[in-house]
Amino acid sequence: MAIELDNTFTxxxxxxxxxxxxxDVERIAPCMPGASxxxxxxxxxxxxxxxxxxxxxxxxxxxxxxxxxxxxxxxISIEATGKETRGAGTASAxxxxxxxxxxxxxxxxxxHTSLNVTGxxxxxxxxxxxxVSGKLIAQFASNLEALISAGNSTAEASDTPxxxxxxxxxxxxxxxxAVKPAAPVIKQEEHLNAFKFVVVPVLKRVIxxxxxxxxxxxxxxxxxxxxxx
Amino acid sequence: xxxxxxxxxxxSSLDDAVSALGSGGEDAKVIAGGQSLLPLLRLRFxxxxxxxxxxxxxxxxGVRDLGDALEIGALTTHYELTRDPLIAAHCGLLAQAAGTIxxxxxxxxxxxxxxxxxxxPAGDLPAVVTALDATLVATGPGGERxxxxxxxxxxxxxxxxxxGEILTAIRVPKLDGWGYRYEKFHVTAQAWxxxxxxxxxxxxxxxxxxxxxxxxxxxxxxxxxHAVEAAASGAEASAAALSAAAARADEGTSPPSxxxxxxxxRRHLARVLTGxxxxxxxxxxxx
Numbered sequence: 001m002a003i004e005l006d007n008t009f010t011x012x013x014x015x016x017x018x019x020x021x022x023x024d025v026e027r028i029a030p031c032m033p034g035a036s037x038x039x040x041x042x043x044x045x046x047x048x049x050x051x052x053x054x055x056x057x058x059x060x061x062x063x064x065x066x067x068x069x070x071x072x073x074x075x076i077s078i079e080a081t082g083k084e085t086r087g088a089g090t091a092s093a094x095x096x097x098x099x100x101x102x103x104x105x106x107x108x109x110x111x112h113t114s115l116n117v118t119g120x121x122x123x124x125x126x127x128x129x130x131x132v133s134g135k136l137i138a139q140f141a142s143n144l145e146a147l148i149s150a151g152n153s154t155a156e157a158s159d160t161p162x163x164x165x166x167x168x169x170x171x172x173x174x175x176x177x178a179v180k181p182a183a184p185v186i187k188q189e190e191h192l193n194a195f196k197f198v199v200v201p202v203l204k205r206v207i208x209x210x211x212x213x214x215x216x217x218x219x220x221x222x223x224x225x226x227x228x229x
Numbered sequence: 230x231x232x233x234x235x236x237x238x239x240x241s242s243l244d245d246a247v248s249a250l251g252s253g254g255e256d257a258k259v260i261a262g263g264q265s266l267l268p269l270l271r272l273r274f275x276x277x278x279x280x281x282x283x284x285x286x287x288x289x290x291g292v293r294d295l296g297d298a299l300e301i302g303a304l305t306t307h308y309e310l311t312r313d314p315l316i317a318a319h320c321g322l323l324a325q326a327a328g329t330i331x332x333x334x335x336x337x338x339x340x341x342x343x344x345x346x347x348x349x350p351a352g353d354l355p356a357v358v359t360a361l362d363a364t365l366v367a368t369g370p371g372g373e374r375x376x377x378x379x380x381x382x383x384x385x386x387x388x389x390x391x392x393g394e395i396l397t398a399i400r401v402p403k404l405d406g407w408g409y410r411y412e413k414f415h416v417t418a419q420a421w422x423x424x425x426x427x428x429x430x431x432x433x434x435x436x437x438x439x440x441x442x443x444x445x446x447x448x449x450x451x452x453x454x455h456a457v458e459a460a461a462s463g464a465e466a467s468a469a470a471l472s473a474a475a476a477r478a479d480e481g482t483s484p485p486s487x488x489x490x491x492x493x494x495r496r497h498l499a500r501v502l503t504g505x506x507x508x509x510x511x512x513x514x515x516x
Contacts, residue, residue: 003486054348054386055258055266055275086233086273131385131449131485 303342360443
């Protein structure tokens with residue numbers, strides 16, 4: 001089951017400047033809420049992302065790799081895969097970021113994410129994956145927007161603020177991130193150079209966790225075709 | 230899969246429950262009937278450090294008549310909702326909707342407080358209390374707080390309850406004489422609604438004087454179909470007028486696409502089901 005997600009935002013800098021930021025893994029990694037990086041090896045990043053949404057708590061560990069950097073067309077492709085650490089499940093994502101010039105020396109950044117889940121989806125009334133991943137990507141886009149807009153400065157860990165915390169932009173300005181208790185805030189390590197970053201694979205993890213539900217579903221499927229859990 | 234390890238306490242008073250939650254920290258969870266929580270634990274989507282079992286708190290049971298409203302204890306089970314005479318007399322929508330939840334086993338254990346605190350937009354009761362404009366009452370370390378539904382349901386599986394707060398009661402205004410209907414659509418018996426519509430209508434002189442519509446599974450939170458309400462209020466209780474109103478059911482919604490249906494299918498369902506629910510709530514069409 002593949003899920004397509006689209007997020008766009010505009011930043012008040014020309015494409016070339018936005019491009020430089022996007023390629024700087026160490027600076028954009030903190031934009032992914034709850035991400036922590038374990039290692040960076042050229043175009044490949046290993047790390048994990050913790051997601052908390054209501055009662056849900058999931059930790060994904062995996063790899064993200066730059067698979068394409070087209071400077072001329074200002075397009076970046078990232079491929080990510082991950083595995084939920086405490087349950088069963090795998091997930092993968094393809095992320096494409098495209099920069100197009102917009103009015104007044106600004107840039108329109110379009111992020112298209114294609115999430116793919118292996119294993120059966122959880123038998124809930126509503127798919128967890130679109131919810132959780134949608135929020136993560138939206139928050140990532142929002143943080144990225146703030147980072148690019150704030151200009152070039154040393155990246156500080158700027159995680160999604162918790163309802164009681166404060167947000168810091170990379171240049172010390174307040175990050176215009178929506179502070180909602182509902183946001184999937186993760187406890188991100190507040191390291192100055194926290195640059196671990198897994199794109200979205202984590203989310204995929206969730207689905208496979210329903211291996212149990214899957215087993216039941218298989219039985220049910222034989223009988224009726226579908227059943228709620 | 231079995232749940233991950235957790236501690237368990239069963240306080241005998243509301244104050245003890247609140248302090249147990251407080252000392253349990255962020256990862257403490259309330260457990261009542263467990264019908265929403267246990268699946269999360271078993272699938273290991275959730276890792277509470279301690280479960281605070283509120284099942285022993287009798288103060289949270291029962292339905293009380295407050296005069297112009299009913300106060301329903303959070304521990305009232307779905308089964309009790311379907312059988313309570315006060316609810317049948319003054320907000321029958323709740324009884325009818327509760328009867329559509331899952332299966333009898335779940336209805337005998339699951340509670341209204343648990344269903345609302347779990348805040349699954351695909352659950353039936355969140356949309357129903359949203360349509361009823363109920364007030365949700367919670368008790369925490371800072372005392373009692375109340376919320377209208379729009380302020381209570383903030384996101385998918387997320388409410389405004391602060392950590393350490395317990396939902397204790399739901400106050401429902403009496404809507405005597407209003408017609409109502411909860412239309413729930415699913416293709417497998419006892420499953421979650423693909424889309425559900427809770428409709429209430431106050432009738433007068435062959436017209437719908439006032440309408441309320443709440444939608445299940447059309448967004449991250451239960452939503453009121455304000456466009457439908459505006460169009461239906463004052464409208465003739467006729468097939469044409471109510472269908473026209475129902476056609477606006479999906480305005481302002483962001484339905485999910487998942488295995489059970491694509492977003493546009495859900496939009497279609499919302500419109501059709503709203504038409505049926507409104508018609509039933511309006512008591513059939515005027516001649």
